[in-house]
Amino acid sequence: MRASTADRRVGGVGGAGGSAGVAEALPAAARSAFARRFTLPTRVLFVVLIVVSLAGAQIPLWLQYLPLAASLVIFGLPHGALDHLVPARLAGTRPSTRSIARVVVLYALLGTATLALWAIAPMLAFGLFILLTWYHWGQGDLFAVLALDGAHHLRSRASKAAALLVRGALPMVVPLVAQGDTYRSVEAGATSVFGATGTPSLIPAVDPAIGTALIVGALVAYALVTGIAARRSRQSRRSWLIDIADVALLAVFFAAVPAVLAIGLYFCLWHALRHIIRLSGIDPASTADLEAGRLGRPLWRFAVDAAPVTLIALVILIGLAVFGPRSTADPEYLLGVYLVLLSALTVPHAVIVTVMDARQRVWVTRQ
Template identity: 45%
Template sequence: MVPSWVIVVLVVPFLAGVSVPLSLQYLPLIVSAVLLGLPHGAVDHLAVARARGREPTYRAIARVVALYGVVGGAYAVAWFLAPALAFVVFILVTWFHWGQGDLYALVALAGVDHLESVPQRLATVAVRGGLPMLVPLLSFPEWYRRVATDLVGLFAPTAVTALQWAFRPQVRAALAIGYGVLVVAVLVVGYARADSVRPWLLDAGETVGLIAYFALVPPVVAIGFYFCLWHSLRHVVRLLAVDDTAVTAIEAGDVRTAFLQFARDAAPLTLVSLALLGGLSLVVPNRPETVPEAVALYLVFIAVVTLPHVVVVTVMDREQSVWS
């Protein structure tokens, strides 16, 4: 797994005043369509059965396909009917899911011992998910507004006015204070309950480092790299850990074969997803004409598939006792 500092070190150039052309800022998100980002959820049809120690059956695969069709389909319709509300749901679901992914990494991969209770783990999910979803709003409100406008504008440009309350200085100030108190409380309680300081230092170091990362790196760049190299890669590691073929390869020192196995598993539904993305581009009321608008369409599609993906990952959490 890519070490934490690989992401956090991206802060350094921006501290030095480096600026990135707008055309390049969207590149990491574009690349995520085929590299880890979209593919990391394309193994959901196999993931739950493997987490239970079983081989996926056609019935199990059909259940996941039905889940995506019903839940994802209903959410896709919501974007057409109430795009501003759908955008808020996207932020909240992604907040939970990205925090959920970090909780698994802390508990199962890092082996932390200071997250002793369910309330602590819920608070950790809130803190970790808030790093990519809230900190950019506090540091780059105009960028956040621009992305919201691009997404909602694909369906109803005037609907974005329903989101303007979130960009008011007093609202952002209240969110900053509340989130800051939560971060401090989670880290202090964790320190008090830690049997070993080193895992707590990892948790605290990642949290503080990511706060700096999302506060200083332009949001589109920051989210693009985080999506691929932090969230998605960690989830891929989780998938490899429940795949007997991949585990055997890793135990033999053949990591390349393990990742090739993941790529083979993910390829069919990644291609299906790209085809569906193309279909979505034909039916949105305002077809994208610029790179930001095309990326906005991609993010809408990511939103649609994230909701059923969260259901799958939540079942995996239960099977793997993440909340125990």
């Protein structure tokens, strides 16, 4: 028997389902627990790695690749594995065959088109992947700043757009300026997955002094513009200080720490983990745990739910690596294969997250 609409309704955090605004996306107890158990330790780890790197210590190559390898099963690749459940959870209903099928079709069409672009025009695909990641990581950080830190100083659409651009640029632009050779090496690995080799690099040679000056200027401008709004209240000033401290930390982190290691850690411990906790906020099964500040069970529940789709993605990854035109165990090539798969998954995933932003009113102006 088909359940009625009323029977299919489910409650979310605060009883409003996933369509609640960004301010109600997570209970205060969950925000506090996340900051204490995940955000603070991650910041400390980043600071330690900055100190180690600036001290001139040589970090083994295998250790630099380890976070990206771990991201195959821990946080990174799995963080988008529940996209097929998002539309229903945002609507406060149980997932149906139709709602899941729409997301599956979205992934099939956009993912296939993305892989085709890599095969036909790999340099264009790489450039678009960088721009898309800039946007997507920026939008993920914007939501986290609003939902986890309050971000009372980000009230206008313009200030939110600035936060998205600046935070997305940190992992995408800072390594280009500080570690251009590594950037070009990653580009070469990704663009060779479908057999293209020897193509001219899309990555321009950036004078470190000029690039650094531009980045510092942009960060100072962001601090000044958002600082004006932060003068409204003590809450605004506190959230502004957290925002600027994180921006400064990430800027130094991506400049000082080896790029592959920095990106891998950021992907797992910063971007993906924040999205997973966001998904828990629209999971009715996690409501009671989040309101009590318990994060263990929601994270485990996510891991179990995400496992089947993650396994499918791993099978596709292995297929690309083993049966692709350049089957080799070279780390640069294997990283390229992973990035190509991530790009094919990121395109539809970014669409889903953009829908989440709209439903959770991320861009609504606050007075």
